Amino acid sequence: xxxxxxxxxxxxxxxxxxxxxxxxxxxxxxxxxxxxxxxxxxxxxxxxxxxxxxxxxxxxxxxxxxxxxxxxxxxxxxxxxxxxxxxxxxxxxxxxxxxxxxxxxxxxxxxxxxxxxxxxxxxxxxxxxxxxxxxxxxxxxxxxxxxxxxxxxxxxxxxxxxxxxxxxxxxxxxxxxxxxxxxxxxxxxxxxxxxxxxxxxxxxxxxxxxxxxxxxxxxxxxxxxxxxxxxxxxxxxxxxxxxxxxxxxxxxxxxxxxxxxxxx
Numbered sequence: 001x002x003x004x005x006x007x008x009x010x011x012x013x014x015x016x017x018x019x020x021x022x023x024x025x026x027x028x029x030x031x032x033x034x035x036x037x038x039x040x041x042x043x044x045x046x047x048x049x050x051x052x053x054x055x056x057x058x059x060x061x062x063x064x065x066x067x068x069x070x071x072x073x074x075x076x077x078x079x080x081x082x083x084x085x086x087x088x089x090x091x092x093x094x095x096x097x098x099x100x101x102x103x104x105x106x107x108x109x110x111x112x113x114x115x116x117x118x119x120x121x122x123x124x125x126x127x128x129x130x131x132x133x134x135x136x137x138x139x140x141x142x143x144x145x146x147x148x149x150x151x152x153x154x155x156x157x158x159x160x161x162x163x164x165x166x167x168x169x170x171x172x173x174x175x176x177x178x179x180x181x182x183x184x185x186x187x188x189x190x191x192x193x194x195x196x197x198x199x200x201x202x203x204x205x206x207x208x209x210x211x212x213x214x215x216x217x218x219x220x221x222x223x224x225x226x227x228x229x230x231x232x233x234x235x236x237x238x239x240x241x242x243x244x245x246x247x248x249x250x251x252x253x254x255x256x257x258x259x260x261x262x263x264x
Contacts, residue, residue, distance in 0.1 A: 002062045002254050002255065003015065003016065003017045003018075003138055003141045004254045005143070005247075005253050005255070007249055007250065008148045008250075009033065009034065009035065009249040010027045010055050010056070010214070010215055011024070011027070011050070011147070011168070011213050012025045012056075012210055014041065015143060020045045020103075020104060020105050020137060022048065022135055023046070023048070023069070024133065025048070025055075025058060025145075026060060027058030029062075032215070033215045034249075036146070037151065038059035041067075044063075044067065045104065047060055047064060047071040047080070048107060049074075049131065050112065050130060050145065051112070051115075051128070051131065052077050052080065052116045053148065053236065055174075056077065056147070057080065060077075061081055061084035061085075061086065064081065066091070068092050069070060069103075070091065070092060070102050071090065071091050072094060072100060072107050073091065074094075074130070074146050075149060076117065076118055077091040077093075078091050080118055080126075081207075083121060094131075096129065104138065106135070107135060107136040108133065109163070110131065110134060110144075111131075111152070112129075112130040112131050113149050113151075113191075114130040114148040121147065121201060130147055130149070132144060132146045132149055140165070141165055142162065142166070143164065144164035144166065145168045146168060146212070148191045149192070150191045151196040151200045155200055156203045156204075158204060163205065165206065165208065166207065166210065167204055167206040167209050167210065168210050169229070170213035170223055171196075171197035171198075171211050171213065172213050173187050173215050174213065174222060175215075175219045175222055176216055176222075177215065180257070190213055190225070194232055195228070197201075197209075198233045198235065198236050198244075200243060201244075202237060202238065206242060207242065208242070208260070209233050210244075211244075211245070217249075229246075245260070248264060250264065251263065
């Protein structure tokens with residue numbers, strides 16, 4: 001059996017197992033470096049949304065409306081999807097600890113130290129609970145998507161309870177998106193710095209720690225953070241076996257047995 005993970009940019013991934021296709025945080029039409037359009041995606045069995053930020057919610061509504069795919073999300077994202085025209089039977093709201101099965105995919109939401117807020121068309125702001133997700137596309141391959149969490153000590157509890165093997169670890173704040181922002185001051189790190197993401201990978205006990213939350217590695221600052229993460233993962237690895245990986249936007253990694261194969 002082989003599971004593949006395709007990187008769509010930022011925190012967007014398409015995970016394909018032996019019999020299920022899982023889409024997470026599909027941010028494409030708003031991305032200056034999207035590898036494909038959202039219309040080109042095949043119909044997923046389920047779409048997972050970690051929180052309501054535009055670079056994570058992305059094209060979820062359009063994809064769900066086009067394909068009929070169900071969505072697992074928080075309550076604020078559910079409100080946005082209802083406003084976009086999705087029917088209640090196509091949306092499963094959940095929160096940390098409430099495990100759901102949708103279209104045969106078991107989805108485990110886990111704690112995320114972040115925020116989730118968006119604005120509806122009538123101007124009302126809605127807030128919800130951000131999440132990470134663990135999915136197991138095939139036995140022995142348990143993928144943890146961190147959402148936009150900061151590091152926290154109970155990642156060790158996630159390790160002990162659920163033993164994720166692959167982590168999609170935010171270690172960067174996209175410079176391409178920050179350039180658009182109107183705000184006071186400047187952000188110095190993403191939700192996790194490269195060092196924090198490397199330590200979090202140790203807390204989680206990952207076999208594979210994959211850099212996440214960037215759009216363009218031709219940007220020197222984004223590449224600097226990813227390179228730092230790749231260098232720091234082995235420094236904090238007490239097992240001596242953890243593999244640190246990165247993906248070009250649009251690239252696919254195939255996991256089978258003890259090997260990883262790249263396809264660009």
